[in-house]
Amino acid sequence: MRAALAGTTGNAVLMGVAEVGTPIGWVLLPGLLGVSARPRVAALVSAWAGVLVVASVLVPVIPGHRSDPQALLASTLSLTAVPLLAWARRRTRTASVTRAAGPTDVAVFTVPAGPGSAALAVCGSPGEIGAAVPLRGGGLLALVGTVTGAALDTPAGRRAIEQTFRWHARPAASPQRLAGVLDQAVRDLAPAGHLRATIVRVDRSGAVEAARCGSPDLITVAADRAALAGVPAGPALGSTRPAGSTARAGSTARAGSTARAGSASPGGGATPSPVTGRRVAVVAAAFADAHGERWVRVLDQVAADDDPAGAARRLTRGPRGGRRTGPALVVDPGPPSRA
Template sequence: MRTALAGTTGNAMLMGLAEVSTPVGWVLLPGLLGVSARPRVAALVSAWAGVLLALSVVVPVIPGHRSDPQALLASAAGLAAVPVLAWARRRTRTAALARVAAPTDVAVFTVPAGPGSAALAICGTAGEIGAAVPVRGGGLRVLLGTVTGAALDTPTGRRAIEQAFRRAAAGPRRTVPHLVGALDRVVRDLAPAGHLRATIVDVDRAGSVRAVRCGSPDLVVAAGSRAEPAGVPQGPAIGSTEPGDHAPPGPVTGRRIAVVGTGFTDAHGERWLRVLDQVAAGDDPARTAQLLTRGARGARRTGPALVIDPEPPSRR
């Protein structure tokens, strides 16, 4: 938010000094900043840009729009449209995410994943990180993991990591290494002594799955009635080593793919892979994701959990 407001202010100062009175000069940058942000931030950016426009008219020492009615009307219309466009963009993206019925101690969301579908279960357990971003064209990018460190394991710290991932994952041309780098910078800024053990999954529009492991358990694929490790190379946790030392993303194939965090393996111990045998059963990824959050021997739920069916039911 501060970056958007600073950019709007700097743009107004530059337009004023250059004596630019055309609407595009005053509205283009605030519009780009607002549309790419959340609706609330977009509304604030538009309001602040409107105040700066008014100052350029009222204060004689500030060049700018002066009192050209047509320019003022065009700028006002453009600024009013920014929050609307930001809201429409957010609504289009979140419309693909649908929350399904589940017990009160777990939230389960379904989302398209290429020609197939995926389900993300979140429990609100300590250190839990989970975010899914539908990508234009039918793709999907998911962050799933656990944070370590007092500065990271707070609602503010976890939210900052998830929001940074959503921003970085929104671009259709972003690669998995780019997402790891963006998260690495955020983790180091928030807590130099903390780190994020995470798996980042990318599903393209054709249903091909690639994943990178950063200190997290291996992905699991359904093979017959059993679950088997996918064999994705493991790299160090995000923020724990020098940037650029992370493992490359690896392809993952299977009729069903499951991803869990270190909380799952810690809770189930050496039995964690046997517990994941249930990934191969059933036809509903949402139900499977919910089952994977159940604690060992009646203990508290442990999340997050992600289940992906890369192909539609007709092809399985």
Template sequence: MRAALAGTTGNAMLMGLAEVSTPLGWVLLPGLLGVSARPRVAALVSAWAGVLVVLSVVVPVIPGHRSDPQALLASAASLAAVPVLAWARRRTRTATVARAAGPPDVAVFTVAAGPGSAALAICGTAGEIGAAVPVRGGGLRVLLGTVTGAALDTPAGRRAIEQAFHRSAAAPRGALPHLVDALEKVVRDLAPAGHLRATVVEVDRAGSVRAVRCGSPDLVVAADGRAELAGVPAGPAIGSTEPGEPAVPGPVTGRPIAVAGTGFTDAHGQRWLRVLDQVAAGDDPARTAELLTRGPRDGRRTGAVLVIDPEPPARR
């Protein structure tokens, strides 16, 4: 924001000193800066550029923008269009989360993950947390975990955590440690005695995957037809008072990739890694995620589960 406002101010000063009076000279750079920014920043840049245009007309110490009505109208229309164009650009570059067809007792959502795709399966089991946020440019951030504590394991508590993640993950510069810090604050405010065992995953526009584990099971990648642990460093649960080193983000290589919560590992016991062998056999993230939610011995479904295939369909 500061750079955009400084650029707009510098452009106005340069146009005045160079005695450029055409609307194009005063509006072109602010328009480019605004369209390339977020809609809120674009609106502020347009408003500030309009103020500078008016000042150059009202206080003509140095010849500035032409004061005839047609020139002022052209600049006003151009600056008003900048936030609209920025909003339209943001919508076209942000992927949408779509619900896939499936059984009534599980909700499977699909979304682009870089050049590939991801599927998040949610079953509504006790303490389940699952949220996916597409990032402008084709990236993706996902929260998957399990809450512990009476104040957290309620619809309102889980919704507050997921909403906090949505707000923080939507920021383009929200790195994984910042997302964990935002969740930490919400969990401690809601329930000082509760905690959230979670994995936060980020897929960039190129398909590179990074994750941070906070008291949750390791991620799984498919290798030689079997599921293997990804080796992401573990950290304490979010909101936990137990001493421990902060969680450190780690890269995840391989495809496809599966992320399961503690509800999944508790339900399947020592067999949980072998159950995830289905990831290696599946080529459809949505179908694989739905299969992984099946409980042992056809019991109640267990979620949430995330399956990511960071490669485009043409390479699979």
């Protein structure tokens, strides 16, 4: 938001100094900034751009926007359309995300994933990080993780991590690239905290690729048998020093893999690997922490339901009937007839 407002202000100053009075010069950049942002941010950008236009007309210390009615009407209509276009863009992106029926203590969202579908279950457990972003063409990018650290494990900290992921989840983004972005975000937000996460990408053909950063191994189902996927584990995001400095030991995940110490690579040390199976499931480190070494018993649960929403909901069950632990992601990359 601050960057969009600063860009709008800078554009107005530049237009005034350059004596540009045409409406397009005053509203083009605010329009582009607004359309690419969330609807509320777009509305604020449009309102601020309108204030700057009016100020340039009423207080002409330097040449500003043209004051003739047609020019002002053109700018008014353009700035009014910006929040509407941002809303339409967001609605188009999220229209394919639906909430599945379920108990009140867990929310399950279904989304297309290549030819198949995926389900993300969240339940507000401590440190929970979960986001799923549908991509143009039918692909999917998803983040499942657990944050550690007082500055990160707050509603604002968790929301900042999820928003950073959503902002950078573009069709061309790889799991390794997203891991690097999140690694930097964790360092900026809380140098003493870290994020144990798995980033999953499903392309339009249904191919699944994942990067594991201090989190439990993925689970795959072939026919009716479930097994660990064997995806290599990198260090938790934010747990190593940037390249060129002395590294400190990486965190150890209870998934049975020890995070490596060393300098962080551009991808946060994550090595993306292909994952195959008719179903792929991801649980967070909080799940392994809650269930201890017996967490692998989850393997039988992954194949127990016909639809991914039911399987994701089942994975959030707490040990011995305790509080639910999320998030959980289940992906059926193929069409239902193949499952």
